[in-house]
Amino acid sequence: MLTASRAVSKAGLDAVALKPAECDVRRALDIPLDIVAIDYEGHHQIPDAETLETLTAEKEVRLTTPVRADGFDPLGDDSLYEWLPDGIQQVLVAGHPAYLTDEEKGRPVAPRLGAARERAPDAWVGTEGIERIALAAGGTQYELLSRSTRRDVRALRAAGFDGEVALYAPTVLTDDEDEILDAVGAYISRRRPVARALPDGASTDSSAEGRAREVLVKAARDYALIGSVADVRRRIDELRDIGVDLFVGYPARGVDEFVQ
Incomplete structure (x- = not known):
């Protein structure tokens, strides 16, 4: 049987x-992937400088920085730019509304993203909700896996986009339906096509039944990397063949699944 860390390597993930808020991000040191992307969940959840410096000694570290948030606003309060340790690279995003104040949510994204890219030309650009703006800003396009990924990436490549495409996906290395739904059911249920298809009030975890379970299990393959290591590797290889360069897996069952 493969150990967890060997399984992650064989699955074909890059990051x-x-x-x-869920784990000590220093556990990335025990994961056999060269890149660690750290999500933004509010100022109080940003790892301290010592932790980031420890990680950058061994990994490529990419910190999500919302360009509308105080501290990361290149056209306003940019105090956290100076605080970032040397070697930290960025993932520029508009910012999830749950982690922004009303004032921050009202700030225009496009000029801030452009200014941030000038400061950090090697940054990835998160495309969620701002696809056209992100593409105009250039750089590595950081996409969420969805049912339209194949079509979207093919269209990008056909139109002549030759930059990198990085793909984020919740990852569950099992084909057990209950385990999958407990790990990613809630996440999947928030995708608009899935939310429309689900019966009102339906459970989204392993207790889901009938029509709800059918919808969720099918959608899990559209919005997450799930199944055996071999299954996930086949999916990644197929997507790599159509133009995805980097695969970023979020350990939806907990970081232990990626750690030996």
Whole structure:
């Protein structure tokens, strides 16, 4: 049987995405992937400088920085730019509304993204909700896996986009339906096509039944990397063949699944 860390390597992932509210991000040091992307979950959840410096000594570290948020606003309060340790690279995003104040949510994204890209030309650009703006800003396009990924990436390549495409996906290395739904059911249920298809009030975890379970299990393959290591590797290889360059897996069952 493969150990967890060997399984992650064989699955074909290039990077791990960690949420500092869920785990000690230093656990990335035990994951055999060269890149760690750290999600933004509010100022109080940003890892301290010592932790980031420890990680950058061994990994490529990409910190999500919302360009509308105080501290990361290149056209306003940019105090956290100076605080970032040397070697930290960025993932520029508009910012999830849940982690922004009303004032921050009202700030225009496009000029801030352009200014941030000038400061950090090697940054990835998160496309969620701002696809056209992100593409105009250039750089590595950081996409969420969805049912339109194949079509979207093919269209990008056909139109002549020759930059990198990085793909984020919740990852569950099992084909057990209950385990999959407990790990990603809630996440999947928030995708608009899935939310429309689900019966009102339906459970989204392993207790889901009938029509709800059918919808969720099918959608899990559209919005997450799930199944055996071999299954996930086949999916990644197929997507790589159509133009995706980097695969970033979020350990939806907990970081232990990626750690030996």
